[in-house]
Amino acid sequence: xxxxxxxxxLLHLCSVxxxxxxxxxxxxxxxxxxxxxxxxxxxxxxxxxxxxxxxANISFPDTAVPESRSSxxxxxxxxxxxxxxxxxxxxxxxxxxxxxxxxxxxxxLDNFLNLQNRLVKAGSxxxxxxDSSAISSYFTNVTAVIEDQDSASCGWMAMxxxxxxxxKSTLQRHETCFxxxxxxxxx
Ligand SMILES: *[C@@H]1O[C@H](CO)[C@@H](O)[C@H](O)[C@H]1NC(C)=O
Ligand SMILES: *[C@@H]1O[C@H](CO)[C@@H](O)[C@H](O)[C@H]1NC(C)=O
Ligand SMILES: *[C@@H]1O[C@H](CO)[C@@H](O)[C@H](O)[C@H]1NC(C)=O
Numbered sequence: 001x002x003x004x005x006x007x008x009x010l011l012h013l014c015s016v017x018x019x020x021x022x023x024x025x026x027x028x029x030x031x032x033x034x035x036x037x038x039x040x041x042x043x044x045x046x047x048x049x050x051x052x053x054x055x056a057n058i059s060f061p062d063t064a065v066p067e068s069r070s071s072x073x074x075x076x077x078x079x080x081x082x083x084x085x086x087x088x089x090x091x092x093x094x095x096x097x098x099x100x101x102x103x104x105x106x107x108x109l110d111n112f113l114n115l116q117n118r119l120v121k122a123g124s125x126x127x128x129x130x131d132s133s134a135i136s137s138y139f140t141n142v143t144a145v146i147e148d149q150d151s152a153s154c155g156w157m158a159m160x161x162x163x164x165x166x167x168k169s170t171l172q173r174h175e176t177c178f179x180x181x182x183x184x185x186x187x
Contacts, residue, residue, distance in 0.1 A: 026125040028079050029118075030171065030178030036115035037167040040160060043108035047161045051154035057141050058155065060085075060162035061134035065169050075177035076129065082170045083123030086116050088139035089163050092146065099152045138162075 064081040066074040093113060098104060145155035171178070 026079075026123070027179040028082070028122050028177075030175065030180045031182070032115050032118055032122075033082070033167060033171055033178060036112055036119060037164065037171065039108045039112040039115065040164055040167070043105040043112060044103065044157070044160065047157055048154070051157050054145055054151060054154045054158055057145050057151075058138070058158040058162070060138055060165065062165075062169075064135055065166060065173065067173065069174050069176065075174060076126065078170050078174040079123065079177055080126050080129040081135065082166055083120065083126055084135045085163055085166045086123070087120050088135065088142075089159060090116055090120055092139070092142065092159065096146055098156060099149075102153060102156065 064077075064084075066077050069075060069078070090113075093116075142155055142159050145151045145158070148155075
């Protein structure tokens with residue numbers, strides 16, 4: 001780890017603290033989510049056909065993200081689904097290494113993980129939505145596929161695909177639920 005990287009992390013942590021203190025309500029920054037989405041999209045190729053066989057094991061509960069925004073409750077539900085998904089993915093990134101031979105772009109991945117962490121921190125003030133067991137069972141399945149050496153790389157690609165979908169649908173359908181003020185340090 002270089003000194004500047006450590007400094008970056010420290011600055012980053014401080015800015016998260018300041019952000020939390022300064023925010024009157026629980027907010028997710030749209031720009032951070034958008035940049036995280038672009039990094040995750042660009043860090044690897046398309047979903048491999050040979051991984052389709054694991055769709056039976058790994059299928060994201062799409063109903064976790066409400067179809068449209070008609071109430072504050074749906075905003076809350078959408079942001080909560082995004083938060084739960086990013087937090088579940090973050091735990092997997094912390095717990096497991098990508099399989100040997102994975103060609104994900106290291107720099108984009110590091111930047112993505114920084115933004116993911118920032119979003120998870122920001123979302124941790126959301127009060128829980130009672131119907132979140134579907135997402136935890138999703139991550140239980142992802143973990144099983146990632147733990148199995150034969151299917152590990154498909155498990156990672158499936159998680160990336162689903163994370164992209166959650167981020168995209170939350171940003172598209174629930175754009176107004178995010179805060180769009182200017183942010184720095186986007187990584
Ligand atoms: C969530 O909580 C509300 C009120 O506490 C309840 O009416 C509803 O059935 C719950 N939904 C689920 C999916 O558990
Ligand atoms: C988890 O896996 C089981 C069996 O492999 C499957 O029936 C279930 O639908 C999966 N659940 C999710 C959320 O992927
Ligand atoms: C996928 O699900 C099938 C059926 O439930 C199960 O037999 C298999 O072990 C699962 N594969 C992995 C890698 O978890």
